[in-house]
Amino acid sequence: MTRTATFSAADGTFDKADSSGIGAGRPGFLWAAPATLFFALFAIVPLIMVAVLSFARWDGLSNPEFAGLDNWKLLFDDPVMIKSLWLSVLLTVLGVLVQTPLSILLGVWAAGHQRNRAVLSAIYFVPMLLSVAAVSVLWRAVLDPNFGVPAQATWLFGDGNLFGTQAGAIGVLVFVSTWQFTPLHTLIYQGAARAVPRVLYQAAQIDGAGTVRQFFHITLPQLRNSIITSMILMVVGGLTTFDTVLILTQGGPGSDTTISAYYMYQKAFKSFDYGSASAIALLLVLVSTLISLVVVRLSGYDKMRSTMEGL
Amino acid sequence: MRKRRPNYFAGFGSLVWLLVVGLPLYVMLIATFQSRPDYAANGPLAFPGHFTLDNYIKDLDSGFAQYFFNTVVVTVCVVGIVVLLVPPLAYTIVRSRGRVTTTVFRLFLLGLAIPSQAVIVPMFFVISEAGLYDNLIGVILPTAAFAMPVCALILTGVMRDITPDLYEAMTMDGASPRRVFFQLVLPLSRSGISTIVVFSALQAWNGFLFPLVLTQSAETKVITLGLYDFQTEHGVDTPGLLAAVVLSMLPVLIVYLFARRALVQGLMGVGGK
Numbered sequence: 139m140t141r142t143a144t145f146s147a148a149d150g151t152f153d154k155a156d157s158s159g160i161g162a163g164r165p166g167f168l169w170a171a172p173a174t175l176f177f178a179l180f181a182i183v184p185l186i187m188v189a190v191l192s193f194a195r196w197d198g199l200s201n202p203e204f205a206g207l208d209n210w211k212l213l214f215d216d217p218v219m220i221k222s223l224w225l226s227v228l229l230t231v232l233g234v235l236v237q238t239p240l241s242i243l244l245g246v247w248a249a250g251h252q253r254n255r256a257v258l259s260a261i262y263f264v265p266m267l268l269s270v271a272a273v274s275v276l277w278r279a280v281l282d283p284n285f286g287v288p289a290q291a292t293w294l295f296g297d298g299n300l301f302g303t304q305a306g307a308i309g310v311l312v313f314v315s316t317w318q319f320t321p322l323h324t325l326i327y328q329g330a331a332r333a334v335p336r337v338l339y340q341a342a343q344i345d346g347a348g349t350v351r352q353f354f355h356i357t358l359p360q361l362r363n364s365i366i367t368s369m370i371l372m373v374v375g376g377l378t379t380f381d382t383v384l385i386l387t388q389g390g391p392g393s394d395t396t397i398s399a400y401y402m403y404q405k406a407f408k409s410f411d412y413g414s415a416s417a418i419a420l421l422l423v424l425v426s427t428l429i430s431l432v433v434v435r436l437s438g439y440d441k442m443r444s445t446m447e448g449l
Numbered sequence: 450m451r452k453r454r455p456n457y458f459a460g461f462g463s464l465v466w467l468l469v470v471g472l473p474l475y476v477m478l479i480a481t482f483q484s485r486p487d488y489a490a491n492g493p494l495a496f497p498g499h500f501t502l503d504n505y506i507k508d509l510d511s512g513f514a515q516y517f518f519n520t521v522v523v524t525v526c527v528v529g530i531v532v533l534l535v536p537p538l539a540y541t542i543v544r545s546r547g548r549v550t551t552t553v554f555r556l557f558l559l560g561l562a563i564p565s566q567a568v569i570v571p572m573f574f575v576i577s578e579a580g581l582y583d584n585l586i587g588v589i590l591p592t593a594a595f596a597m598p599v600c601a602l603i604l605t606g607v608m609r610d611i612t613p614d615l616y617e618a619m620t621m622d623g624a625s626p627r628r629v630f631f632q633l634v635l636p637l638s639r640s641g642i643s644t645i646v647v648f649s650a651l652q653a654w655n656g657f658l659f660p661l662v663l664t665q666s667a668e669t670k671v672i673t674l675g676l677y678d679f680q681t682e683h684g685v686d687t688p689g690l691l692a693a694v695v696l697s698m699l700p701v702l703i704v705y706l707f708a709r710r711a712l713v714q715g716l717m718g719v720g721g722k
Contacts, residue, residue, distance in 0.1 A: 165541045165626040169551045173538035173597060174553050176530070180572075180594030181560055187571035207684060220621075247459045258463055260709065262470055265699045267656030272671035272694045275680050278491065279480070279687045286687075287476065290492045304577050317469065325713060351454055378564035381657045385677060399566045406570050409664065419567040430562035 191416035198410050209417040218393050222401040230376030232312045234369055243322050245327025246357055268319040273318045274385035304394035307387045323368045330364035370433045374426045476688045481692040488688050492590050506694035513693055517673040523589050526651035528646055530593040531600050539604035560598035576663050587663045600645040607641030647712045654701055666675050672697045
């Protein structure tokens with residue numbers, strides 16, 4: 139983990155050696171076979187089944203019947219489905235807008251080397267350790283209209299029932315995800331901010347640029363790749379939020395926080411309409427795969443570059 | 450050297466965030482040491498008059514000990530599968546440049562994008578058909594599978610940082626892939642392996658959706674599901690509920706205190722640059 143700077147160069151020579159015929163002592167595919175088979179069986183096969191089921195009518199008991207595009211047509215005629223898509227997007231966009239500036243500021247700040255920063259960053263990290271279920275249960279208790287904090291601080295929360303209105307419930311969901319996931323993104327920015335060459339700041343200082351100008355003219359542009367990676371993680375995470383909604387709002391009030399992932403769960407395990415549920419699931423996969431392909435391209439990861447480079 | 454001027458704005462902001470992170474944790478801890486009537490009377494922010502451990506004892510008596518045990522079983526098995534399967538995979542990805550390996554690597558990259566909700570419907574039927582519904586094995590297998598892509602990503606990153614000279618030197622001596630793996634790759638990837646242990650353990654410990662859909666009885670319940678059920682059934686017993694939340698995070702917190710570096714480094718690697 140320490141040999142990082144020389145890596146790309148080393149990789150180059152390594153490729154040359156490879157093409158000049160030193161192929162002995164390299165592992166064959168058999169080494170990867172157990173993991174690949176296992177992964178295929180429990181992730182890829184079900185994924186293919188989802189695709190097939192999305193074109194079928196199935197209640198889980200009788201045999202599945204081919205239904206063509208029926209599920210898809212029904213979905214796009216279903217007002218709740220349209221609303222759920224819109225809500226998923228809304229929650230995701232709000233999440234990105236709130237978490238990105240926050241985690242950039244915290245990450246850049248935490249990248250400094252004073253001791254107090256190390257201690258604070260260690261504390262900031264704690265919400266990451268709790269399960270989404272635990273975090274949701276915790277916030278449900280803290281924000282309880284009768285026994286929680288809102289009842290104590292009516293000047294801030296009004297009647298205190300944050301879960302009673304759509305705006306309130308969405309606000310809670312965005313806040314809770316921010317609370318839990320900001321540490322992860324802070325960490326990404328912290329690593330990237332440490333990798334910004336010191337020389338740039340020294341040059342800026344000689345030119346008389348202040349902290350704020352340095353932040354906007356050096357730090358932010360240098361963080362560009364991390365911003366892309368982090369945002370894409372947020373988008374995929376946001377689109378597939380599920381536990382938070384199930385525990386905090388149960389999709390309510392009404393269907394005001396019924397996001398697509400939760401709607402899919404309801405379709406499958408409450409209405410036993412596995413065909414429609416599979417169609418929603420496939421839609422989620424398509425969107426998140428599309429976004430991830432963009433990440434892989436932008437980050438160059440599939441080119442087998444070292445991720446530790448510069449970290 | 451860069452002259453350091455104190456940045457009061459940033460310092461203030463970081464303290465505000467400390468409050469945002471710390472206050473709910475404080476409310477949680479304080480609540481768990483109070484009796485229910487005390488909590489209702491004092492409110493969530495007051496420091497309790499007398500401490501009690503009853504909430505924890507009550508939780509452990511009412512099934513959480515069992516859920517705890519189940520979660521430990523799931524976590525240990527998931528970590529076992531991941532540690533057994535992922536290092537040889539990462540080794541192949543890094544060292545073999547064949548087309549098959551590249552395809553395999555792309556498959557795992559694709560896996561990063563598959564949300565577990567997306568496959569939950571077929572998973573339910575596959576696990577039921579296999580006779581593993583309401584069985585911890587049925588939870589362990591998919592959880593391990595879904596932990597694999599990120600672990601593969603972390604470990605290939607680490608193994609790529611082993612200098613090629615070392616591989617070449619061993620190969621020159623006529624070492625077989627097996628010897629290279631056990632004598633070179635494994636010892637040098639120890640930090641990466643501890644990262645994937647921590648990471649997959651965290652995934653398994655905090656898993657929710659697979660247990661929710663693939664189990665139903667109290668004998669197979671894991672902690673996260675126990676929390677969820679507790680809330681739906683006795684939502685008014687806030688101190689008891691929060692004590693259960695604390696119980697659920699205790700082992701993770703202990704691991705964090707010891708393996709902080711590995712965890713944080715591994716996650717930084719995922720972020721990329």
